[in-house]
Amino acid sequence: MATIAFLGLGQMGSPMANNLLQKGHSLQVFDVNAQAVDALVTQGATAAQTPAEAAAGAEFIITMLPNGDIVRQVLLGKKASVRLFHLTRY
Numbered sequence: 556m557a558t559i560a561f562l563g564l565g566q567m568g569s570p571m572a573n574n575l576l577q578k579g580h581s582l583q584v585f586d587v588n589a590q591a592v593d594a595l596v597t598q599g600a601t602a603a604q605t606p607a608e609a610a611a612g613a614e615f616i617i618t619m620l621p622n623g624d625i626v627r628q629v630l631l632g633k634k635a636s637v638r639l640f641h642l643t644r645y
Contacts, residue, residue: 560613568619
């Protein structure tokens with residue numbers, strides 16, 4: 556199964572991440588809400604302190620963030636937490 560970085564564990568992200576865990580994927584999760592992260596860690600996810608840490612070694616990055624500006628900031632901004640060196644379309 557795939558190793559997946561999951562960024563954003565709100566109302567949509569948490570259930571989606573949980574479904575991936577239940578299917579046997581390995582998840583490295585990040586959210587600004589520590590309780591949301593802790594809830595998935597009890598299900599088998601690995602907690603990350605930053606989006607970059609979550610993305611390290613992941614085959615895929617899934618973002619479930621509040622808006623496009625935050626997605627761009629995390630993935631593409633000057634102070635991006637995640638650096639995309641290789642982008643593959645699926």
